[in-house]
Amino acid sequence: MSEPRTLLAIDHVSKNFGRVTAVDGISLDIRENEFFALLGPSGCGKTTLLRMLAGFETPNDGRI
Structure with missing residues (x-):
């Protein structure tokens, strides 16, 4: 049986607002x-x- 396919991948996502992470x-x-x-x-x-x-x-960094 095959593994279910990925519908959404979030990879090392970061978001900053000024100096606030x-x-x-x-x-x-x-x-x-x-x-x-x-x-x-x-x-x-x-x-x-x-x-x-x-x-x-x-996102400031990473990938969706």
Whole structure:
């Protein structure tokens, strides 16, 4: 049986706003037939990551 294909790949993505680092080098793959939840405390970069995935923000480093 083959491994499910990757639908979304996030590779070492970082986002800074001035001197504040909102997202720091996150990497993950979301594959076919997987469920994904983005959990974390307030101010940890969840919304910034989602905004980058949607194309509203551009990563300073890395690749989506």
